[in-house]
Amino acid sequence: MRALQVRELLPDHEGAAIADVPVPAPGTGEVRVRVRAAAVNFPDLLMTRGAYQLKPDLPFIAGLEFSGEVDAVGEEITAWVPGDAVVGGNRFGAMAEYCVVPASALRPKPARLGWDEAAAYPVAYLTAYVALVRGARIAPGEWLLVHGAAGGVGLATVDLGKALGARVIAAASSPEKRDAIQRLRAPEAVIAADPGFRDAVKTMTGGMGADVIFDPVGGDVFDESTRCIAFGGRLLVVGFASGRIPEVSVNMPLIKGFSVVGVRAGEYGRRFPERGAENLAMIDALAAEGRIRPHVHASFDLADWREAFAMLERREVVGKVVLRP
Numbered sequence: 451m452r453a454l455q456v457r458e459l460l461p462d463h464e465g466a467a468i469a470d471v472p473v474p475a476p477g478t479g480e481v482r483v484r485v486r487a488a489a490v491n492f493p494d495l496l497m498t499r500g501a502y503q504l505k506p507d508l509p510f511i512a513g514l515e516f517s518g519e520v521d522a523v524g525e526e527i528t529a530w531v532p533g534d535a536v537v538g539g540n541r542f543g544a545m546a547e548y549c550v551v552p553a554s555a556l557r558p559k560p561a562r563l564g565w566d567e568a569a570a571y572p573v574a575y576l577t578a579y580v581a582l583v584r585g586a587r588i589a590p591g592e593w594l595l596v597h598g599a600a601g602g603v604g605l606a607t608v609d610l611g612k613a614l615g616a617r618v619i620a621a622a623s624s625p626e627k628r629d630a631i632q633r634l635r636a637p638e639a640v641i642a643a644d645p646g647f648r649d650a651v652k653t654m655t656g657g658m659g660a661d662v663i664f665d666p667v668g669g670d671v672f673d674e675s676t677r678c679i680a681f682g683g684r685l686l687v688v689g690f691a692s693g694r695i696p697e698v699s700v701n702m703p704l705i706k707g708f709s710v711v712g713v714r715a716g717e718y719g720r721r722f723p724e725r726g727a728e729n730l731a732m733i734d735a736l737a738a739e740g741r742i743r744p745h746v747h748a749s750f751d752l753a754d755w756r757e758a759f760a761m762l763e764r765r766e767v768v769g770k771v772v773l774r775p
Contacts, residue, residue, distance in 0.1 A: 452621055452775060453546035454755050457509045466498045466512065474550040476524035481553050483518040483536060487569035487749070487772045488544040490758050491515070491602070496756045497542065506542050513544025515774075517559055517568035527553050536557040536569045538618050545752065545773040557730060560737040563744065570770035571744035573715075574606035575733040577688065580715040581664055582610060583732075585723070586684040590615030592661035595651055595693035597643060597671050598691060600627035602770040605745055608635045609662050616662070619654060621647055623765075630768040632747055645670065648678035659683060683708040689765070713753035745769030 451473045455694045458465030469635040476482045494512050496502035520534040530536070530553060537706045555575045582588045594611045598604040599620035608631065611618045618637035622628045628640045641650045649661055659680035665672050669692030672685075676698060681684055687706055690696075703710060719726025747767045750758045752775045761767055 451547035452586050452752055453511045454513065454752060454773075455509050455511055456498050459498070459508070459704065461504075463495070463498040463501055463756070463759060466755075467681060468755070471511075471546075473548050474489065476522055476527075476550050478525045478710035479527065479553055480524040480550050480555060481520055481527060481530050481536075482522040482548055482550050483516065483546060483556070484521040485516045485518040485536065485547060485549055485775045486565035487518075487774055488513045488516045488546075488752075489573070489602075490575060490755075490762060490771045490773060491570045491695055492547070492762060495759055495762060499733045504541055511543045511546050511549070513540075513542060513546070513549070513571060515572050516544035516549065517563075517565045518549075520556075521548060523553075529553060537572055539572055545755065546775065547752075557734055560734060562740055563620040563737055566672075566746045566749050566772045566774075567744045569772050570732075570746050571606070571733070571737060571742070574602045574650065574770065575610060575737070575744070576719075576729060577603045577713065577715040578607040578610040578664075579729050579733050580718050581607065581686045581688060581711075581713040582614060582616075582662065584718060584729070585663040585686055585711040585713050588614055588616055588622070588662050588684075591617065593617050593655045593658075595619045595621065595663045595675070595678070597621050597664060597675070599631055599640075600768045601666065601691075602767070603666060603688065605769050606742070607633065607770060608637055609742050612637065612738070613736060619651060627768055629774070635770070643667075644669065645674065648674050651678040655680070660746060662686065664688060667691045668696050670696075670699075672696040676706070676708075679708045681707045686713050687711065688713045747771055749774055 455469040456466045536556040594616040600622045621643040666688040668690035
């Protein structure tokens, strides 16, 4: 089978290439899936050069999340049969024609979603759900400011925020991205992610500030966000795409009464398995009901993986990019 295999950890993904490797056999408790689409995520890019916290033994096949059809099952598997349409995630292995995962890593594919959309929603919407529901306990009518709103997780957060009844302000870096967000999600407002955004947020919220701020950017964006968060607000720390890990003087949360909440969706599910299962069930139900709508910016053949990776690195993507093995 064809697979994107990482043989060496090198800059510019030079240690990765399409390889012809044996089709894996499912073991006890495992399922083999014929992959129809695999989403491209920033951790996939980082893992090719050893810059992610997870460092699989070499060689390994890239890819965190996928959609496809059950092809074969191992012993002790009764929940799945060949032909079942599924979505799933593993820490690697998805960017191949077939992948083998534990049966517990699979869920039924929501019927409303095509293969590309189904591959693109699990990680992004799970992160958004853990952030907004578990971390922020967001309520209908609250103001939600989403930074990095054109990215895969950011756009999912805008979408989920609206589904939960929040009033959403989406911040993005370019006019093209802002136009796309407006067209795809129609939030209450779309603003430039330029210095001074706090003034726009304060104006839109009647001087009160945003109740919840979703920040995957960090750096100066985090610093300025502390200046436009409402009293009792929740500032969600999701990542540091800017490259700088910010600091906050504790007198700021004291005076303004806001909380800084770290978001690690996968770790949340590992620490609290029952709640983790509830999180997945909720995003699946929202997808099945059509209340959330994953957006796929572009789809590529597996052979064109470099073009897909480069599109993410150039930060051109609105939503997600997928590969079709």
